[in-house]
Amino acid sequence: MTHLHITSWVILLILFFIAFAKPSKGLHMAVRIFYLIVLATGLELIFRYNVFSMANYVGEYVAKIFLAIVLIGLMEMVLGKKKRNESSKGIWIGFWIVLILVILLGFRLPLTF
Numbered sequence: 724m725t726h727l728h729i730t731s732w733v734i735l736l737i738l739f740f741i742a743f744a745k746p747s748k749g750l751h752m753a754v755r756i757f758y759l760i761v762l763a764t765g766l767e768l769i770f771r772y773n774v775f776s777m778a779n780y781v782g783e784y785v786a787k788i789f790l791a792i793v794l795i796g797l798m799e800m801v802l803g804k805k806k807r808n809e810s811s812k813g814i815w816i817g818f819w820i821v822l823i824l825v826i827l828l829g830f831r832l833p834l835t836f
């Protein structure tokens with residue numbers, strides 16, 4: 724049952740793209756609230772299903788969680804650069820690569836919706 728987690732990161736991504744296209748303080752704040760919701764729903768899955776007890780998958784869980792946190796950092800950097808009118812091209816490349824990795828790893832891992 725990962726619905727809540729998926730719903731929250733989809734909303735996060737949508738808000739993030741809008742906040743990049745039309746920057747505003749309120750939207751940036753909403754994006755930050757969704758970082759916390761995504762983090763909370765992810766942590767909830769970790770504890771509810773005690774995922775680290777699945778010995779075969781520990782490495783992939785560590786990678787998934789680490790990269791997801793990096794991804795949130797990259798999103799915050801993109802929005803920070805945008806606010807300062809700086810180019811975020813390099814960070815965008817990192818964002819897309821890490822996003823794809825996180826989604827692939829997420830769906831590869833054994834819990835499903």
Ligand code: HEM
Nearest residue numbers: 725732762765766768769791826829830832833834835836
């Ligand atoms: C923007 C950030 C994130 C994205 C795009 C993302 C994406 C995903 C995807 C696609 C899944 C698979 C859902 C399924 O199989 O039904 C998933 C599952 C999961 N995510 Fe995330 N996630 C993000 C952030 C996080 C964070 C911050 C954490 C931990 C603190 C986390 C922990 C988990 C866990 C434990 C699962 C269950 C994996 C499984 O066994 O299937 N995620 N996530």
